[in-house]
Amino acid sequence: MKYIITIIILFLGLSSFSQAKDITISGYVREKASDELLIGVNIYIKGTQIGTISNSYGFYSLTILAQEAKIVFSYVGYEPIIMAQTFNKDSVINIYLESNTDLSEVDVYGNRDEKIADKAVMSVVSVPVKQVRDIPALLGEKDVFKVLQLMPGIRGGSEASSGLYVRGGGPDQNLVILDDAVVYNAMHLFGFFSVFNGDAIKSIELYKGGFPARFGGRLSSVIDMSLKDGNRKEFGGEASIGLLSSRLLLEGPIIKNKSSFIISGRRSYVDVLAAPIIASMEGGGSTAGYYFYDLNAKANYEISDKDKLYLSGYFGRDKFYSHDTWEDQTSDSKLFWENATGTFRWNHQFSNKLFSNTSFIFSNYQFVIEMEEEDGDDFSHLRYKSGIRDLGIKTDLTWVPNNKHYIRYGGAITNHLFTPSAIVYEQKGFDTELNAKELNSIETSAYIEDEWKAFNRFKVNMGLRFSNFNYNAKSYFDLEPRILASYMLTDLLSIKASYAQMSQYVHLLTSTGIGLPTDLWVPSTDRVGPQKSKQFALGMAKDFEDPNFSLSVEAYYKTMTDIISYKEGASFMMFDDPTSSEEFNYEDAVTIGKGYSTGIEVLLQRKFGKLTGWIGYTLSLTKYQFDELNNGKEFFPRHDRRHDFSIVGIYKLNEKITLSATWIYGTGDAVSLAKSTYTAYGHNPSGVGSNYPGQGLSYFNSYQTNHYGDKNSFRMAAYHRLDVGAQFKKKLKKGRERVIEVSLYNAYSRQNPFYYYTGYDHNTKQTVLKQVSLFPILPGVSYYLKF
């Protein structure tokens, strides 16, 4: 309550900050060549702490005293612009920044926007899309998520997986947003690649703590991505051919300087290339294959200087299929999962201080298995489906009343329709439909946050988020306070602290802990409540002027309550025999627990010069506790990783050649490994029906059992890997550019364990632990053309 009163007082007092001589400079910042709106551009008065940044739609508003001033517009990778003049009335100034392709030539003003010490944010990872392209990748497939995994506090799942585990949280605790729409399963090929095609992405920001109040709905991270708007000046495109897939991007104006579009697609072609081989092996009676594709599209229209419309969408699908024919029998099976999102947005500028965006959002994810058999007149058909569909509306407003406050507020309402699992089985003379229950729920939220420059060196971002979730008659409410404070000890050194509470009303039931499409999204119900977390973080940020390094050190402690997991022995496949008509209720298969994660993260980064990159290290500890798992004792989740180390280096040898390398090291995963087997005896009270009658009333039943020790008490071998790459660039005629990239994944062919199994060694005649490694040294080559 005190907090609310404080906020009201703060608001009431805002008018007192406004002074008669204040004038407001506002406008949009765009890229000169394409008119693309730029997000997060620093706008400040040179030699002062007065400044602002452009929002997610390129809009900025800066209120200053009427005076002669030098306003600097700077953004990493672009030539800064300095406007030196007398500002004595409200002005609209639209800025066009020119790309600076050689970062080493960025002048002294360019250094400022990379200072982390004076930013009122912490626990945020921001990777320039250009840098993603320079980092070597598996088979040359550039992947935004795999670059994020190289940052401290973030780890991937198993070998080559794009799954993200942030500060001890599970893969379900990441809010992945693409143009305001939630993407529920961001994986291709069982997690080897993320669904995000870097060509069409404009910006990526990952919050792992210190969450602003505008974000909510997940416990561990927010990954906020924006698609490019498309070139408003001229047509162009990009194409690339890799070993696994090819991509094509086209963009251009629909109405010059008024409207533009961008469309980007990618498809894998292993199925096409393998088809003749499979056909020759199977004699033509069988086909099988796998492919994935994704498509991003966006169009925008500028109604007026103050109103803009955007329509964007994403569709992606992974599909395995097989077809067998023999004599008069046929068998078809397919397994696919697909994401579709759509966002319609309306930007409106109420004044030079108030900006709004309203989004209508659609998101759908489904996972389907289908099997069909025909044998003469007989047939059978089995279809399993799970999924989630969202429909929502969201409004966000940005109000910049003066140069001390940057206020954001808004709200959202989303209808979630869950299908945890639906099974349809048809057979000649026998049809049944099981568990086809759809669970409908409404999630609402409202928030307000203010980035307040309390003093010259002291900034606070404080906010409050209200969230509500309704499922049937059950309703959950929560107030989530967020606060982040930053104090600059010197111009180059600051200390920061944050606290955030988060609530999560949708759960992912995962059987394997590695984020497969088989995992089920389910709502909070009267039996399974929302997950909650509290996170404290304390850190320091230090910039070094020469050489241009930045160093951040953060310590965090996060608690998580009401997290869910399958009970031991349960899985998504736990449905009853269709003949029994018994319904499987996921609520019976889950158990509720809690957990904590604590750690220290160190990041030394360089974004300028010939040699760029970073060194990251994380020391962390994560433990979970469920009353019904591991006999109620605490245990390490599979993704607990004590040490995580990464080095990323990108070296621009000259204008034509860029060399890059990454090396990562991580403590092995925590897994349960059966160490021995034994006969466990149970008590059979009556003595009848026993398989081993004993004496008197105390009879025994016997069960052959494995001894695992505590859950996940076995550590897999440590993971480490070196990737190297080289890019050869060439400028072609008419502004075209081509890049040939060669890379080596796992350059020293480390055999990292993917999983273990029990095998037999014929030499020693002993049962042994066998290790399967997925990828040895793998070359990759790709060809990229920009036109």
Next chain:
Amino acid sequence: MKTYIYIIATFLILVLISSCEKNADIEIPDNEPQLVVAAFISSQNDTISLKVSMSHPIYYSSGSVQLNYDEVTAVVSSGGINHNLTFDNHNLTFFSDKVQFNAGDNLKLNVSYRGEKVTSECTIITEPVYDFEYLGSETKTYKDGYSEGIHKFKITCNNGNDINYYRLNSNFYMYNYWYSNYYESDLYEFAKGETRTIEIRGDHDLQADSMKVYIINCDEHYYLYHKNLGNSYEKGPFTEPIIMYNNVEGGLGIFSSYNMQLEKYEINK
């Protein structure tokens, strides 16, 4: 051209499915045979029965480990009195038939074998105190024609602990001969004074004419152990393994206490 496509396709398939397999170069902790014990003690019974066996390491071991029972020493002590258990060759069980324990007695188990020692403790539990009412039965017929009798009972736990661990084990009889058991989950946590309606299945095709329900008040060790045991069989590749409950120091197994009452009902009349 076709040749090139084949070469590229073969390379891609090799790349995608290539996996390396080798013996894992990693130490496996606790990879030694361990003593395994099991005993369920009741004040209603003057016999202690104890199962003793050895676990078999899965990795890097040549064959199973055989226990030489003559070298096993098993002692249950309570209140300063030691009960040495002797081996019964017929049932392969260690036992002592001249014991008398009372609720609240603390028991200690010591088992040793060739220098290995395991210990455990439990406290003798009181009898179940409850109200029990048979509510009748209903018949459920499934699509495949199978019918099953579902018998409903109301039970109120009157034991004094905040949490009471109960097991309701039931058998069905036909003409006084055992017909079937109900193997499904039969373990319950009761708060003091809590009432539950219990459904007992297993009356296949409604052919039983009587049933016995064993109402067991057990300690937490008994409860957790049997909860794991009922789940211990493999249920598929996506399930997490069952971590067996263990209250034996230095080894594996269970040493626990229970107290049992019997209710008998005529059914399907």
